[in-house]
Each structure stands twice: as structure tokens, then as C-alpha cells.
Amino acid sequence: MAELSRRSGVPVATIKFYLRGGLLPPGTATAATRARYGDDHLRRLRLIRALQEIGGLPLAAISRILTAVDDASVGPHALLGAVQYAVGPRLDPDASDPDASDPDWQAAAAEVDSLLAGLGWRVSAGAPARTLLTAALAALRRAGAPLAGPGLAEYAAAAGGLAAREVAGLPDLPAAGRAGLIEAAVTGVVLYEQVLVALRRLAQEDQSARRFGGR
Amino acid sequence: MAELSRRSGVPVATIKFYLRGGLLPPGTATAATRARYGDDHLRRLRLIRALQEIGGLPLAAISRILTAVDDASVGPHALLGAVQYAVGPRLDPDASDPDASDPDWQAAAAEVDSLLAGLGWRVSAGAPARTLLTAALAALRRAGAPLAGPGLAEYAAAAGGLAAREVAGLPDLPAAGRAGLIEAAVTGVVLYEQVLVALRRLAQEDQSARRFGGR
DNA sequence: TCCATTGGATAGTCTCGCTCTCCAATATTA
DNA sequence: TAATATTGGAGAGCGAGACTATCCAATGGA
Numbered sequence: 001m002a003e004l005s006r007r008s009g010v011p012v013a014t015i016k017f018y019l020r021g022g023l024l025p026p027g028t029a030t031a032a033t034r035a036r037y038g039d040d041h042l043r044r045l046r047l048i049r050a051l052q053e054i055g056g057l058p059l060a061a062i063s064r065i066l067t068a069v070d071d072a073s074v075g076p077h078a079l080l081g082a083v084q085y086a087v088g089p090r091l092d093p094d095a096s097d098p099d100a101s102d103p104d105w106q107a108a109a110a111e112v113d114s115l116l117a118g119l120g121w122r123v124s125a126g127a128p129a130r131t132l133l134t135a136a137l138a139a140l141r142r143a144g145a146p147l148a149g150p151g152l153a154e155y156a157a158a159a160g161g162l163a164a165r166e167v168a169g170l171p172d173l174p175a176a177g178r179a180g181l182i183e184a185a186v187t188g189v190v191l192y193e194q195v196l197v198a199l200r201r202l203a204q205e206d207q208s209a210r211r212f213g214g215r
Numbered sequence: 216m217a218e219l220s221r222r223s224g225v226p227v228a229t230i231k232f233y234l235r236g237g238l239l240p241p242g243t244a245t246a247a248t249r250a251r252y253g254d255d256h257l258r259r260l261r262l263i264r265a266l267q268e269i270g271g272l273p274l275a276a277i278s279r280i281l282t283a284v285d286d287a288s289v290g291p292h293a294l295l296g297a298v299q300y301a302v303g304p305r306l307d308p309d310a311s312d313p314d315a316s317d318p319d320w321q322a323a324a325a326e327v328d329s330l331l332a333g334l335g336w337r338v339s340a341g342a343p344a345r346t347l348l349t350a351a352l353a354a355l356r357r358a359g360a361p362l363a364g365p366g367l368a369e370y371a372a373a374a375g376g377l378a379a380r381e382v383a384g385l386p387d388l389p390a391a392g393r394a395g396l397i398e399a400a401v402t403g404v405v406l407y408e409q410v411l412v413a414l415r416r417l418a419q420e421d422q423s424a425r426r427f428g429g430r
Numbered sequence: 431t432c433c434a435t436t437g438g439a440t441a442g443t444c445t446c447g448c449t450c451t452c453c454a455a456t457a458t459t460a
Numbered sequence: 461t462a463a464t465a466t467t468g469g470a471g472a473g474c475g476a477g478a479c480t481a482t483c484c485a486a487t488g489g490a
């Protein structure tokens with residue numbers, strides 16, 4: 001365990017904590033006071049830390065993802081779904097009222113519906129991302145700066161293009177095996193998102209410097 | 216105060232908490248036990264909640280943003296910068312070692328440098344988004360799925376296009392006044408990001424359904 | 431006049447994500 | 461062989477973050 005800690009950079013106490021929480025499977029015990037941890041453990045540990053530190057996911061969400069990952073009966077599409085639900089909107093369940101009598105929310109929801117219908121995207125009705133999108137559009141309306149149809153469509157087009165490439169880039173199941181596909185999928189959903197977000201922020205900084213003259 | 220609570224949907228105790236923390240400016244006192252809160256307070260409160268619930272920002276970060284917003288000497292570009300720093304990478308300061316002897320980090324940093332140089336983006340060396348991008352690329356390398364030059368460039372192109380439209384869409388300073396520009400800017404950085412993220416996730420779900428066959 | 435409400439201050443609560451302390455059973459080493 | 465160190469496991473403790481609850485004296489409205 002000390003070696004696993006050294007190789008991963010994660011403190012021993014934290015590894016124990018993850019083991020207790022079921023995030024990390026126990027090593028194969030060689031004796032009552034000794035267990036072996038292999039490369040699988042190292043990779044799993046790195047996955048946990050990446051999701052946590054870069055993806056910003058709470059451990060509970062990571063745990064849910066890993067449960068789906070370890071369940072061999074979960075197919076690729078369902079796994080992606082599990083990741084999406086785990087990543088969720090970071091909205092609290094008790095947060096702002098869902099659609100209840102709020103005209104901005106209603107309008108945002110209608111906009112989302114028509115956008116998705118127009119694009120023909122196959123999206124489940126209860127997808128967390130749909131809630132997140134609706135909430136963001138509702139907040140923009142409330143702030144007096146609604147994101148209108150064509151503007152929104154541009155974003156959707158950009159997002160669609162990237163997502164298409166990402167999903168197409170996932171390895172085939174027979175080729176990479178479940179483990180490979182899964183790691184690529186989880187990685188794709190969470191890490192690529194941060195790449196995109198970071199690039200957008202950098203581009204904003206550049207554009208802002210050009211328009212407003214940065215120092 | 217009770218009215219402000221009712222109109223915003225935020226509990227009175229929470230409003231008091233925000234007042235104490237300086238997130239919300241005190242109302243104009245009409246008597247020792249009574250103060251008036253106007254539409255400014257309502258808008259500010261909505262901004263706080265939007266940044267918090269949808270943007271997922273901690274109150275400390277929101278506080279930093281609002282301080283910059285209320286400082287009339289902060290220009291548009293500096294304000295955008297303040298937002299970027301506040302939004303930051305959600306990376307802990309003590310998180311994974313910055314560049315220290317980690318070959319994956321080194322490679323990622325080099326990739327970021329050459330990408331930005333190639334695009335000619337004017338980005339400050341210490342921008343948090345740069346750190347986030349480097350961290351994400353390093354994690355992808357560690358996971359054995361590095362995001363290569365051309366692939367990365369595609370993301371940058373997409374991000375650049377969106378950012379250009381966003382910054383171009385900000386109102387002019389004389390026209391909208393500081394308050395309008397500021398709210399649009401903060402909103403743009405934080406809320407549009409969630410819109411993009413949500414759309415990408417929805418697009419992923421659609422693509423995944425098409426490729427792997429949903430349900 | 432009298433009770434509910436307000437602003438203000440203090441303290442308590444709840445969740446996260448660790449971190450610390452113990453402990454008995456080994457390994458390791460002198 | 462004896463002394464010391466380490467390991468895995470379990471429990472309690474801790475510090476940050478975001479509220480929430482309780483008091484309190486001064487009003488304000490019926």
C-alpha cells in the first residue's frame with residue numbers, strides 16, 4: 001500500500017478512505033496484514049483523482065460512475081448515461097423550483113424542447129443535462145439577456161460537432177474490450193469537457209484583450 | 216426584507232447571511248429596524264444565485280467577482296480577468312504538483328504553449344484556464360489517451376469561434392453603461408459555459424444512442 | 431397599548447473529504 | 461529470538477463551506 005501511495009502520490013490514509021468507501025477495490029490479500037495492489041489499482045486511483053480534481057466531481061458521483069463501470073451488464077450507451085447522471089447538473093435537488101409557475105423557466109423549457117425537436121436529437125426526457133440547459137437559459141432570461149433561437153442553435157451546432165467526433169472516436173467494443181472503451185468514455189465525457197471549457201476561457205481572454213485592450 | 220425574500224425565493228436567514236458576508240450591499244436604512252431593498256438588490260441576489268446554483272461557484276469566488284464588479288476603476292478587460300481568476304480551475308492549490316518533474320505535465324504544458332503560440336492568442340502566462348487546460352491534457356496523457364495536435368486544434372477552433380461571437384456580442388460601454396456591460400460579461404463567462412456544457416452532453420447522449428443503440 | 435416583525439449578532443447544524451489514532455497481526459532486522 | 465516497524469482495518473475527529481436557528485432590543489402597525 002505504501003508503494004501504491006508513492007506511485008500515485010495519494011496519501012496512504014486517503015487510499016484507506018477510498019477502500020472503505022468502495023471507490024477502490026481491495027487488493028488481493030497475501031497475508032492477514034499484507035495485500036498486493038497492481039497496476040489496475042494504480043489506474044483506478046488515477047481515474048478517481050482525475051475525475052475529482054479536474055472534473056470537479058464529488059466522491060459520491062465518482063462512486064456511482066465506478067459502480068456502473070464495474071458492472072459488466074451495463075452496455076456502452078447505459079454507461080454513458082450513468083456518467084451523465086452522475087455528473088449531473090451540480091444543482092441541488094432542493095434548488096430552484098422545477099418549472100413550477102416560473103414563466104422564465106417555462107419559456108426556457110419550451111425553447112429547449114423546440115431546439116431538440118428541430119435537431120432531431122434523441123435525448124431522454126429526464127436527462128440531467130436537459131435540466132441544466134433549461135436552468136441556464138432560464139437564468140439568462142431572468143437576467144434580461146435571453147439566448148435566442150439562432151444564437152442557441154449556433155451553440156448546439158458547435159456542441160453537436162464536437163460530440164459527434166468524440167463518440168465516433170471511441171474505440172470499438174471488440175477491439176478495445178470493455179475496460180478500454182469504458183475508460184475512454186468516462187474520460188471523454190469528463191476530461192474533454194474541461195479541455196473545451198478551458199479553451200473557451202482562453203479564447204475569451206484573447207478576444208477581450210483585442211476588443212478592450214489588455215494592458 | 217421579507218418582501219425581498221418573497222420576490223427572490225431566497226430565505227430571509229440566507230439574505231442576512233449574504234449581507235453579513237458583504238455579498239449583498241445593505242439596504243438604505245429608513246429607521247433603526249427597517250431598511251429598503253430595491254430592484255438592485257433583487258438583481259444582485261439573482262446574480263448571486265445564478266452564479267452559485269448554475270455556475271457552481273463557491274461564495275468566496277462570487278464575492279471576489281462582485282468586488283471587482285463594484286469597483287468602478289476596473290475596466291472591462293480586467294473585469295473579465297477577475298471573473299476568470301474567480302472561476303479558476305476548481306483545482307486545489309495543493310493539488311497535483313505543478314509541472315514538478317512530471318513528464319506528462321511537461322508534455323501537456325509544451326502542447327498548450329505551442330497551440331497558443333500557433334493561434335496567436337494573447338493569453339497571460341498565469342491564467343487559471345491555462346493551468347486547467349494543462350492539467351486536463353496531462354490527465355489524458357496519464358490515462359493513455361493523449362489529445363493530439365490536430366484534435367486539440369479542432370477544439371480550440373470551436374472554442375475560439377464561440378468566444379469571438381460572445382465577446383463581440385457584449386454591448387458597448389457607453390451604450391449599456393458599466394452595470395449592463397458587467398452583468399452581460401459575468402453572465403457570458405459563467406452561464407454560457409453551462410449552456411455549452413449542457414448542449415455537448417445532450418449531443419453526446421444523442422450520438423451515443425445512434426452508435427450504441429439506446430435502450 | 432401590545433404583539434409581530436426587523437436588523438443585527440452568535441452559535442449550531444449538516445455535508446464533504448479527508449486525517450488521526452488505535453489496534454492486533456505480522457514482517458523485518460538486529 | 462527478541463525488538464522494532466509496518467500493514468490493513470475501524471473509529472473518531474477535523475476544518476471548510478453554506479446555511480439555519482436562536483436571541484435580542486428597537487420599532488411599526490392594528
